[in-house]
Amino acid sequence: MKEYQAVILRLSRHTRDDEDALTDLLNERSRGGWEPAMLTQDETRLTIVFSRPSDSER
Numbered sequence: 199m200k201e202y203q204a205v206i207l208r209l210s211r212h213t214r215d216d217e218d219a220l221t222d223l224l225n226e227r228s229r230g231g232w233e234p235a236m237l238t239q240d241e242t243r244l245t246i247v248f249s250r251p252s253d254s255e256r
Contacts, residue, residue: 199254200249200250200252201249201250201251201252202235202247202248202249203227203232203247203248203249204245204246204247205227205246205247206243206244206245207219207223207243207245207246208242208243209241209243223246227248230250231250231251232248232249232250233248233249233250234246234247235247235249
């Protein structure tokens with residue numbers, strides 16, 4: 199069984215700030231064992247669904 203976590207990242211008009219925020223988010227979740235499973239984007243936000251094996255499978 200897997201655990202899932204959804205994160206919504208609000209995008210700004212500053213590309214560099216958005217890149218830094220996304221990089222920080224991905225690095226933080228990766229350290230916790232989370233892997234991106236799905237991504238959607240519109241003009242103002244990015245939604246990322248992360249997954250990892252549940253505690254019973256690790």
